[in-house]
Amino acid sequence: MQIITPGMRLVPEAVLANNAALFRAIPETPSHADRSRHRVVIVGGGAGGLELATRLGRKFGKRRVSVTLVDRNRTHIWKPLLHEVASGALSASNDAVEYIGHASRHHYRYRIGDVVGIDRAKRQIFVAPSFDDEGRQIIPPRVLGYDTLVLAVGSVSNDFDTPGAARHAIALDTATQAVRFNKRMIDACLRANAQYEQLSPSQLHCVIVGAGATGVELAAELHRSMREIASHNLDNIDFKRLIRITLVEAGPRILPALPEHLARASAHLLRDLGVQIRCGIKVTEVTEGGVSLGEKLFVPAELVVWSAGIKAPDFLKKLDGLETDRINRLVVDETLQALGDENVFAIGDCASCVLPGSEAPLPPRAQTAHQQADHMVKVIAARLEGQVAPAFRYRDYxxxxxxxxxxxxxxxxxxxxxxxxxxxxxxxxxxxxxxxxxxxxxxxxxxxxxxxxxxxxxxxxxxx
Structure with missing residues (x-):
């Protein structure tokens, strides 16, 4: 039998093949009150998943519906603000939502763990065990049954298999990553201030790969935060002269998904702040000492953030036969139902939803997840009444x-x-x-x- 180790994510086939007996041995037994209620399981406690669990818990949690939220983390931070956590403008500990307490107050259940597979025929999901920092098991692997399954696992950064990116660059997909970058940034400032000799070319230089909203906003936040840190008696070095931020974008301009006038205004402001913008060039390698651009250019950097492109988590690929697109998103119809299964739905960044009259999927934005969470409450209500699920309508604000x-x-x-x-x-x-x-x-x-x-x-x- 294969042992599941901390931090390990297994593909569904491996889980089902190697741990089937283990999972079958420990199903979570529903309470007497839950046996007659419609079971809604929401996987992912991001913006869409947490809002959906909260709304369903308030509306149905005391009577007709058993609502369960499954997430690998214990707390929630609104993802669009992770760049502020990384820069130190926002405290992850003070501004986080604790799932355990929140679930109790809003009439839903919270279960910690990674979902590693599903059995659509039996309407079950498989949750891997969770471990503490010392590697000791806290929660064993479990099987949870559902009547309606909503996948809201969001997205992660896509490094496009760029050499060295996974090892030497930090993505901002989770609060843990954002906090880790913040500590590196502070340490970089303290290290530079303690050196009385000339700094190396990479010191106090940050390269941000990807000039979407996260990358652009992070560049401005870092400009403010690093100078704020430097003002706290770190006076051995001229930080105003030595702190450097470079924004790299493979496309022709920054903010490629937003209107051009926003890109122009943002680029003008960033250049006034001294941020170097390099567009139309790809990162070919990330090393411990910096970033290679194109075939010949190398930019020394002590800090590298990867925010170029997204994809849905890899475990969604071939999830018991559910259809996905090229970046692992579950393909859903206009009701947000996964193709081929009337009991499985997806919302937010992990859903590829092309509405009638459109050619491209809905954009991976917080407002999309927010509207889809609202819509899923109506879908659950319709399912309880045996009615046809309503079609989703998106409005770009x-x-x-x-x-x-x-x-x-x-x-x-x-x-x-x-x-x-x-x-x-x-x-x-x-x-x-x-x-x-x-x-x-x-x-x-x-x-x-x-x-x-x-x-x-x-x-x-x-x-x-």
């Missing part, structure tokens, strides 16, 4: 880009352009909408007021 304290630009419905304070308030309101969906109006308002009152007593950037 526009795009906003926030470059730290330096500027915010937006493009709203109808092509309306906004910038400055209004755009900044609108950008922050997106997060408040997420918090409202997760916590409710009262707690969101209370936390907002508390944050305003305590703003001046907190450091502007995390320093440890």
């Amino acid at each position: 526009g795009s906003l880009v926030s470059l730290a304290d330096y500027g915010t630009f937006g493009n709203l419905i109808g092509g309306l352009k906004v910038e400055g304070l209004l755009a900044r308030l609108m950008y922050r309101s997106l997060y408040k909408m997420h918090l409202k969906a997760v916590h409710g109006t009262f707690k969101t308002v209370l936390d907002t007021v508390t944050g305003i009152l305590s703003h001046r007593t907190k450091p502007r950037v995390k320093l440890h």
